[in-house]
Amino acid sequence: MEIAEHKTPARLRTLPSWLINQAAIRANRVTDQALADLGSRRHHFAMLAALEEFGPSSQADLGRCTAIDRSDVVAAIDALAEQGYVQRGPDPSDGRRNVITITAEGTGHLRRLGAVVAAAQDELLRSWSAAERDTLLDLLTRIVSKVP
Amino acid sequence: MEIAEHKTPARLRTLPSWLINQAAIRANRVTDQALADLGSRRHHFAMLAALEEFGPSSQADLGRCTAIDRSDVVAAIDALAEQGYVQRGPDPSDGRRNVITITAEGTGHLRRLGAVVAAAQDELLRSWSAAERDTLLDLLTRIVSKVP
DNA sequence: CACCATCGTTGGCAGAACCATCAATCTGAG
DNA sequence: CTCAGATTGATGGTTCTGCCAACGATGGTG
Numbered sequence: 255m256e257i258a259e260h261k262t263p264a265r266l267r268t269l270p271s272w273l274i275n276q277a278a279i280r281a282n283r284v285t286d287q288a289l290a291d292l293g294s295r296r297h298h299f300a301m302l303a304a305l306e307e308f309g310p311s312s313q314a315d316l317g318r319c320t321a322i323d324r325s326d327v328v329a330a331i332d333a334l335a336e337q338g339y340v341q342r343g344p345d346p347s348d349g350r351r352n353v354i355t356i357t358a359e360g361t362g363h364l365r366r367l368g369a370v371v372a373a374a375q376d377e378l379l380r381s382w383s384a385a386e387r388d389t390l391l392d393l394l395t396r397i398v399s400k401v402p
Numbered sequence: 403m404e405i406a407e408h409k410t411p412a413r414l415r416t417l418p419s420w421l422i423n424q425a426a427i428r429a430n431r432v433t434d435q436a437l438a439d440l441g442s443r444r445h446h447f448a449m450l451a452a453l454e455e456f457g458p459s460s461q462a463d464l465g466r467c468t469a470i471d472r473s474d475v476v477a478a479i480d481a482l483a484e485q486g487y488v489q490r491g492p493d494p495s496d497g498r499r500n501v502i503t504i505t506a507e508g509t510g511h512l513r514r515l516g517a518v519v520a521a522a523q524d525e526l527l528r529s530w531s532a533a534e535r536d537t538l539l540d541l542l543t544r545i546v547s548k549v550p
Numbered sequence: 551c552a553c554c555a556t557c558g559t560t561g562g563c564a565g566a567a568c569c570a571t572c573a574a575t576c577t578g579a580g
Numbered sequence: 581c582t583c584a585g586a587t588t589g590a591t592g593g594t595t596c597t598g599c600c601a602a603c604g605a606t607g608g609t610g
Binding site: 262267269276296320345378380382385391398400 | 412413418420428430448451515542
């Protein structure tokens with residue numbers, strides 16, 4: 255008799271913040287799984303991506319450009335350094351800072367991470383056209399880079 | 403000399419899952435703040451919205467239609483019952499279930515919550531056209547309601 | 551010099567998502 | 581009818597994330 259319809263209340267189904275959150279849960283699940291298969295997580299990927307694109311950086315800069323709290327950057331760099339993907343050294347020109355440098359192994363690891371992450375995106379957006387993906391990126395970018 | 407550019411690495415800036423997550427962080431921040439001002443949180447709003455739309459329901463059904471784990475539904479209903487927004491009673495036709503019913507105070511509270519949540523959406527999507535909002539909802543719905 | 555900002559680091563917090571388990575109860579196949 | 585399996589509410593727990601407060605050390609500025 256009871257057909258399990260799993261119908262979502264309209265109040266939630268049409269609520270942008272709820273939809274964004276549910277989408278994020280799904281998106282994070284697939285990408286986290288992909289990263290975990292290689293023994294990494296989101297923060298690690300973000301750090302390595304920033305280091306490869308911007309070169310050696312301080313932890314504070316890494317945190318700012320990836321929107322990760324300074325205290326969480328410490329833990330991420332700790333793990334990456336222990337895995338040999340990153341090197342941490344003092345900044346000779348500023349005694350407060352560390353200079354984080356990506357290693358050759360780090361670059362290689364980033365390449366592998368990038369591959370599985372890209373595969374995760376394809377799984378998430380399977381059968382989406384390039385135009386639809388662009389539209390999604392544009393809209394989300396407007397939300398993320400809002401200047402109140 | 404150093405202009406704080408906060409530039410996001412391209413690898414992240416163009417990554418759907420990263421963008422969705424960042425958007426969710428922002429969206430959750432504004433809506434959580436709005437709900438907290440009235441002493442509630444996301445789970446509470448979802449429960450009340452489901453109860454108003456579908457009428458008295460079991461906790462398992464509430465969890466399914468709002469994508470909240472059964473164990474988390476318990477805590478949410480506990481809080482709502484203590485606040486008098488919901489009434490919990492045994493299901494006479496099924497000894498395993500409870501029947502959760504929204505009270506008059508609950509309906510009133512939901513209305514207030516709905517108002518502040520709507521205001522939060524407007525803050526999040528300030529200066530977005532109706533068409534743009536619809537597009538966003540459509541795209542996100544496709545991600546959320548994917549059947550693998 | 552005094553003052554304030556910044557940096558790395560530590561420690562901690564709350565919330566969310568999720569999982570395993572349990573006893574009680576219902577359901578359906580035989 | 582009986583029994584195996586599924587469902588429900590509940591409890592307890594884990595993990596991760598996004599934060600915040602504070603600290604000592606350092607840098608820059610007046």
